[in-house]
Amino acid sequence: MGGRLALLALAAAAMIVAYPLVFSGAFMGRLGALVLLSAIGASAWNILGGYAGQISVGHAMFYGIGAYVPLMVYKLWELPPVAGVPVAVVFSLVVAILIGFPTFRLVGHYFSMATIAVAELIRIVISNWDFVGGAIGLMGPATSRTVLDLSFKSSVPYYYLFLAVLAVVLGVTWHLERSRMGYYLRAIKAGERAARSLGVPVRRYKLFALLLSAGFTSVAGSLYALMIGFVDPDSVFGLLISVEMIIVAALGGAGTLFGPLIGAAILVPLREFTNSAFGGGGSGITYILFGGIIMLIARFEPGGLMEIGRRAAALFKRRPREAARVA
Amino acid sequence: MTLTLVQVIVSGLLVGAVYALFSSGLTLIWGMMNVINFGHGDFVMVGMYTAFVVMVWLHGGVGWVGPAAAVLLFGLGVTVYYGLIRPVMRGPMLAQILSTFGLALFIRYTAFWIFSAKFVTLPEGALGGTLDVGGIYLDVPQLIAGLVAIVLTLGMYLLLTHTRVGSQLLAVSEDRNAAMLMGIRPDRMQALAWGLASAAAGIAGALMAAIYPISPTIGETLALTAFVVVTFGGFGSVPGALVAGLMIGVVQALSAYWFGPIYRDVAVYTIFVLMLWVRPQGLLGTA
Numbered sequence: 184m185g186g187r188l189a190l191l192a193l194a195a196a197a198m199i200v201a202y203p204l205v206f207s208g209a210f211m212g213r214l215g216a217l218v219l220l221s222a223i224g225a226s227a228w229n230i231l232g233g234y235a236g237q238i239s240v241g242h243a244m245f246y247g248i249g250a251y252v253p254l255m256v257y258k259l260w261e262l263p264p265v266a267g268v269p270v271a272v273v274f275s276l277v278v279a280i281l282i283g284f285p286t287f288r289l290v291g292h293y294f295s296m297a298t299i300a301v302a303e304l305i306r307i308v309i310s311n312w313d314f315v316g317g318a319i320g321l322m323g324p325a326t327s328r329t330v331l332d333l334s335f336k337s338s339v340p341y342y343y344l345f346l347a348v349l350a351v352v353l354g355v356t357w358h359l360e361r362s363r364m365g366y367y368l369r370a371i372k373a374g375e376r377a378a379r380s381l382g383v384p385v386r387r388y389k390l391f392a393l394l395l396s397a398g399f400t401s402v403a404g405s406l407y408a409l410m411i412g413f414v415d416p417d418s419v420f421g422l423l424i425s426v427e428m429i430i431v432a433a434l435g436g437a438g439t440l441f442g443p444l445i446g447a448a449i450l451v452p453l454r455e456f457t458n459s460a461f462g463g464g465g466s467g468i469t470y471i472l473f474g475g476i477i478m479l480i481a482r483f484e485p486g487g488l489m490e491i492g493r494r495a496a497a498l499f500k501r502r503p504r505e506a507a508r509v510a
Numbered sequence: 511m512t513l514t515l516v517q518v519i520v521s522g523l524l525v526g527a528v529y530a531l532f533s534s535g536l537t538l539i540w541g542m543m544n545v546i547n548f549g550h551g552d553f554v555m556v557g558m559y560t561a562f563v564v565m566v567w568l569h570g571g572v573g574w575v576g577p578a579a580a581v582l583l584f585g586l587g588v589t590v591y592y593g594l595i596r597p598v599m600r601g602p603m604l605a606q607i608l609s610t611f612g613l614a615l616f617i618r619y620t621a622f623w624i625f626s627a628k629f630v631t632l633p634e635g636a637l638g639g640t641l642d643v644g645g646i647y648l649d650v651p652q653l654i655a656g657l658v659a660i661v662l663t664l665g666m667y668l669l670l671t672h673t674r675v676g677s678q679l680l681a682v683s684e685d686r687n688a689a690m691l692m693g694i695r696p697d698r699m700q701a702l703a704w705g706l707a708s709a710a711a712g713i714a715g716a717l718m719a720a721i722y723p724i725s726p727t728i729g730e731t732l733a734l735t736a737f738v739v740v741t742f743g744g745f746g747s748v749p750g751a752l753v754a755g756l757m758i759g760v761v762q763a764l765s766a767y768w769f770g771p772i773y774r775d776v777a778v779y780t781i782f783v784l785m786l787w788v789r790p791q792g793l794l795g796t797a
Binding site: 477 | 594601605608623783
């Protein structure tokens, strides 16, 4: 069984790597890159929301910081935006620490509400702060000056850049799953008080999870800004950005390694197809569908598609033995 | 104190009364079953559009607006409880949060699809113009909305504390199992609570339609406002929601007046975050 699974994984990996070669059209190329980008964001959210069970609805603040800082670096000093990526990560980590201390005293719904409020607060401030472009936002370099601007016409370079980043995020998550910290986070998710009584340093590990999560979310935001070359408050700091990370992770399976990637592979094409099919009004239809899907997931299978897959696999495994017994 | 300042405070109180009304619904649900409805603001938005549809599309009189919103939203609340909330209530935290978030998105963008993103208003002068009370100018729609909201919030409080049904509701929120042993059906009471809470949101929306322009995305801000009010007043406390609603209304009005319109929400959210930090049980709630 293990051999067959490894083969399947290898085939999936080969498909992902070869995707831009197979689908060379502009629409499909862009779509592939967007799927990976969404998977990076959702995987980053997953570390805190999925593994540690702290459901942040304010991750757009880190995404937004990640998107804004590179373009600010360009605006102020004409540096290649990519120089701003590490700066953005530092900013995001500082914000995460500032926010982590007060909000981690809150559990469950309270934490979610606090994170929404902080994110909205930041969005309103950014929208009214002329130094960072106010409601209009920021532009990246209009034409590529050097290759360092990472401004390409084709989406293929972005695809492989995003794939590399996603591999890093998933690699860290994979390592986390197996480390002491992974066990601590799952213990915290299962019951904070119980975890504390067993000697898990709850607040410290929640903060670690938040820092990892915020840092990677910030990188996702930076990648968005690098690819699109334009940001405004609503498109990177908006509530929908946070919500989309959650939906993508939850559809695939929150707290699983590949859940966010699977969720992204379903929801992002759905979003792009409805947007292009229904034009400007399509965003309405998209979110009606997203809302419906998220309700169905919550109602029938909170474990997401990974859970359904796991159960189906268990069913297949049992089948032959049962069949043998009958015979 | 200048007259303008008095006027700002009074209009803040009147808007705050409407906040109190829809927040009392949210606090009732939270107090009873520890579930936060992230779609509560969108319920208010549905109430606003109900007013619009009744008056503009169906040419109904002002008198129909409140009852229509109340009945429609009561039905929506009960449906949501049986269809969505009851199954996820005992599930993982993620499912609880996802379910009402999904509901919020679904309602918000269905409204977006039907009514488009543009702002609409009720016909001008539907409820009369302004009133001059000793130099203070009051918008009649605002005055009516505020007063009706205060009366209904107090009515909600009296319903909970002075009627048989109210005692049963409170019994369920206090101890589900003990209530069951007393012959109360918790399920039915919780459905009723969702109905009442949603109807309160609906009426509040109908009242707000008289004051504010209506748009599909207004629910997001309103939900956050309700969270702030509920946090201030203490989770589960209707009198707390009333006091906190009025306070938030005044804080908004004053910060808009002193610092500019964008500080309306900035001030409120800042207070919210500080509040959650310092005293998560609220002003009037117990730990």
